Amino acid sequence: MDQGREPLRILFVDYSIGFGGATKSMALTLREVPDVEPFVLTSQTPEIREYWYGAWPTYSFRRLINYRTTWKVREFLERRRVPSPLRWLVLKALAGVDTLVSIMHTARIVWLCKRKRIQVVHLVTGLGPPEALVGARLANIPTVVHMRSFYQHSGRIPDKYMPAMVVGCSNAVRDTFLERTGAKIRAATIPDVIQSSLFPDDPQVREQQRARWNIKPDDIVVGIFGRVIEWKGQREFVQAMLLAMDEDPRLIGMIVGDASDGTRAYFDEVKALIRESRHASRFVLTGYITEVEAVYSAVDIVVHSSIEPEPNGMVVQEGMAAGRPVIAADAGGPLELIEHGTHGYLIDPMDFRAVSNAIVELARDPALRCRLGAAARQRALERYDIPVAARQLRAAYDLLGPDAKVRPIAAVTAAL
Numbered sequence: 548m549d550q551g552r553e554p555l556r557i558l559f560v561d562y563s564i565g566f567g568g569a570t571k572s573m574a575l576t577l578r579e580v581p582d583v584e585p586f587v588l589t590s591q592t593p594e595i596r597e598y599w600y601g602a603w604p605t606y607s608f609r610r611l612i613n614y615r616t617t618w619k620v621r622e623f624l625e626r627r628r629v630p631s632p633l634r635w636l637v638l639k640a641l642a643g644v645d646t647l648v649s650i651m652h653t654a655r656i657v658w659l660c661k662r663k664r665i666q667v668v669h670l671v672t673g674l675g676p677p678e679a680l681v682g683a684r685l686a687n688i689p690t691v692v693h694m695r696s697f698y699q700h701s702g703r704i705p706d707k708y709m710p711a712m713v714v715g716c717s718n719a720v721r722d723t724f725l726e727r728t729g730a731k732i733r734a735a736t737i738p739d740v741i742q743s744s745l746f747p748d749d750p751q752v753r754e755q756q757r758a759r760w761n762i763k764p765d766d767i768v769v770g771i772f773g774r775v776i777e778w779k780g781q782r783e784f785v786q787a788m789l790l791a792m793d794e795d796p797r798l799i800g801m802i803v804g805d806a807s808d809g810t811r812a813y814f815d816e817v818k819a820l821i822r823e824s825r826h827a828s829r830f831v832l833t834g835y836i837t838e839v840e841a842v843y844s845a846v847d848i849v850v851h852s853s854i855e856p857e858p859n860g861m862v863v864q865e866g867m868a869a870g871r872p873v874i875a876a877d878a879g880g881p882l883e884l885i886e887h888g889t890h891g892y893l894i895d896p897m898d899f900r901a902v903s904n905a906i907v908e909l910a911r912d913p914a915l916r917c918r919l920g921a922a923a924r925q926r927a928l929e930r931y932d933i934p935v936a937a938r939q940l941r942a943a944y945d946l947l948g949p950d951a952k953v954r955p956i957a958a959v960t961a962a963l
Contacts, residue, residue, distance in 0.1 A: 554584040555944055556664055558656075560608070560679045561589040561600075561671040564615045565807070568861045569695045572716075572739035572936075573671045574599040579937040583944070586663055588656070588679075606659065609676065612648045617641060649678055656682030667691060667944060670710075673698075680708045689947050695739070696858045697879075698724040711947055714940075716859035717880040735943045738884070739859045740936040743928055745840035746868040756845035760801070760831045767910040768799045768831075770846035772839065772862045774807035775814045780852030780876070782813075783896045785820050785830075787852075790903035792826040795910050800826075803842055805835040843869035847916060848909050851875040852896040860884055866891075867927035872919035874905050884931075890923035 668683040689711035715721025849866030856879030873891035875881035
């Protein structure tokens with residue numbers, strides 16, 4: 548902390564429910580960002596809130612009535628085939644309650660900002676919730692909106708609710724927001740972070756992890772990590788792996804993760820695809836793992852197979868930090884994370900034969916795996932480690948001020 552400089556008091560608003568990259572990345576960054584006094588307003592479950600945000604003053608937000616409540620009610624009404632008039636009545640009642648809750652929490656945010664002398668409100672998960680934007684406006688406090696997904700809407704945001712700055716987890720995310728909103732505000736790109744110390748190059752850890760999953764010393768393990776949900780591409784991963792297994796009997800496919808947000812049917816489909824193949828015994832399904840970093844040591848190749856453009860691609864970064872070559876989807880954030888042929892490969896995940904060929908090539912060439920993996924780890928340490936992002940975030944806050952809507956965007960990006 549700079550001597551004589553008061554820490555910046557920032558209210559971080561995390562409107563996500565359930566563990567994800569936004570919560571993890573922000574919590575890790577906050578541990579090292581200099582000259583900041585964080586306060587956290589979150590909708591997370593008590594367990595996640597305590598584990599990730601327990602080091603700072605934390606306040607609960609919209610725990611009962613939130614976007615997931617609405618989603619679950621709609622799903623229930625559709626699943627039970629509730630008559631249209633009754634469905635309309637239930638949804639109208641829910642909307643009314645939601646409005647009252649919104650008013651109440653807007654007032655609470657204004658009170659919290661005044662009480663704690665907040666200087667910046669930082670929305671961790673995009674423009675939601677609206678209470679944060681409105682509350683910050685009423686308290687006359689600048690807002691920073693952290694976009695970790697592509698902005699889907701079009702049209703201008705009302706000037707009075709326009710944030711002072713947008714931070715994208717990739718250039719693609721940042722530019723999409725600016726283009727679709729027409730915003731002329733400060734903008735920066737700060738990729739999500741990895742904790743490099745959790746990815747040691749330790750043969751003993753590798754041996755322990757491989758023994759945990761009954762993996763033989765000569766097996767070549769290819770892993771896909773993340774929530775098992777359709778757009779993450781586990782099905783496409785399996786299809787590519789089955790082709791690769793026809794070519795190399797040493798290959799093992801590992802799926803690390805579990806169903807998410809009502810996608811059990813999709814995971815069942817993926818399991819059926821494995822079960823009905825002739826290589827069923829060569830797949831390992833680990834389920835959800837809390838401390839997943841150690842599992843990367845068990846694999847030899849990491850595959851990122853998202854069939855929709857990934858905003859950032861934390862799995863890509865984690866695979867790089869673990870010193871593994873990464874075969875990533877050639878769209879969205881991964882295009883900015885790795886260079887094709889230097890840190891891994893960028894391939895269309897729907898081209899099963901191309902993905903399979905890349906897997907087989909890497910499986911048969913340990914020297915190539917070592918060279919790409921070493922380059923990937925070096926890049927991860929230089930660009931995606933926590934201290935790097937922490938410094939970038941603090942530099943972004945320093946750019947806030949009365950001239951926020953005047954400074955050229957290019958100057959902001961260069962300053963970071």
